[in-house]
Amino acid sequence: MSGAPSSKRPSARPARAKNAKPWADKSSKQASPKAKRPSQPAAARTAKAAPERAPSPRAAEQKIYGEKACQVLFARRPEAIIRLYLNAEQAPKCAAMMKYLAKAKKAYHLVEDAELDKLAASQHHGGIVMLVQQPESLPLHRYLRQQKDANSDLILAMDGVSNPHNLGAIARTCAHFGVKAILLPEAQLLYSGASVRTAAGGAEFVQAVHCEKLPEALLLCRQAGYQLMSTSSHKGESLYQATLPAKAVMVFGEEMFGVSKAVAQKADTLLRIPGTDQVESLNVSVAAALIIGEWYRQHGG
Numbered sequence: 001m002s003g004a005p006s007s008k009r010p011s012a013r014p015a016r017a018k019n020a021k022p023w024a025d026k027s028s029k030q031a032s033p034k035a036k037r038p039s040q041p042a043a044a045r046t047a048k049a050a051p052e053r054a055p056s057p058r059a060a061e062q063k064i065y066g067e068k069a070c071q072v073l074f075a076r077r078p079e080a081i082i083r084l085y086l087n088a089e090q091a092p093k094c095a096a097m098m099k100y101l102a103k104a105k106k107a108y109h110l111v112e113d114a115e116l117d118k119l120a121a122s123q124h125h126g127g128i129v130m131l132v133q134q135p136e137s138l139p140l141h142r143y144l145r146q147q148k149d150a151n152s153d154l155i156l157a158m159d160g161v162s163n164p165h166n167l168g169a170i171a172r173t174c175a176h177f178g179v180k181a182i183l184l185p186e187a188q189l190l191y192s193g194a195s196v197r198t199a200a201g202g203a204e205f206v207q208a209v210h211c212e213k214l215p216e217a218l219l220l221c222r223q224a225g226y227q228l229m230s231t232s233s234h235k236g237e238s239l240y241q242a243t244l245p246a247k248a249v250m251v252f253g254e255e256m257f258g259v260s261k262a263v264a265q266k267a268d269t270l271l272r273i274p275g276t277d278q279v280e281s282l283n284v285s286v287a288a289a290l291i292i293g294e295w296y297r298q299h300g301g
Helices: 003-019 023-030 039-049 066-077 091-103 113-120 142-145 164-177 187-191 193-199 214-225 284-300
Strands: 060-067 081-086 109-110 128-133 153-157 181-184 207-210 227-231 247-253 269-272
Touching: 039 227, 060 066, 060 113, 060 187, 060 193, 066 091, 066 128, 066 193, 081 091, 091 109, 091 128, 113 128, 128 214, 142 207, 142 214, 153 164, 153 214, 164 181, 164 187, 164 193, 164 284, 181 187, 187 207, 214 227, 214 247, 247 284
Parallel strands: 081 109, 153 181, 153 247, 181 207, 227 247, 227 269
Antiparallel strands: 060 128, 081 128
């Protein structure tokens, strides 16, 4: 009789593990140390995995979803795909992708939308979800070294901007106008599923550059020959009358509080986007699009 409960218990557990197999086991273990995605914990895990694989790709896995985001990633970094989940509607569009994965001996699964909802933690997946290796972020000093001989370069610096939809929209604009870098305290903010989906493939063309303290990072940029710009809703030079520097860092603040004082004080130029003043300010992604577009008109086009 004691065998009955013990046989039930094992069968119940595997059933739950099977349902959660794609990511649930991983995410449930990572839920408490969710900080395993930032660079420091990743480095710690790399040290453990070093004897087997130096880069430790598991430390940098991420879920992405959305048809455009997934197709662009496949076109640019097919080797980064670990696993693919898609519905029957997406299958014909992803024939080349599935063929590549089969040849590379990587798994793909045809699943129902309900399963995709769970995997993406969103209903806005467009019928496709991928588990992929997250691209590496660059430390600021290395990015500045790469751009040392560039005649023009625009870096966007995020001061408290963390909304994934705003970051995704900004990344999409950066890709359109050829802006190479977004400076963030946590690079994985740019690579969240929601941000990558909103960027519609643009995240693959933008480098996440990380820094711990933005005021110090801005000083490094100034020493490297960049001028610092920030926005203000009530003062500053009109965007359309200003001569924007060819090498510049443009700082954008969190919508509710704007750019912090410690950062604003370091700006060489304050820019104002002229308008009717019927609203206090623009959404940060809209403001970024206008300023990047004007910088591109003056220096990029």
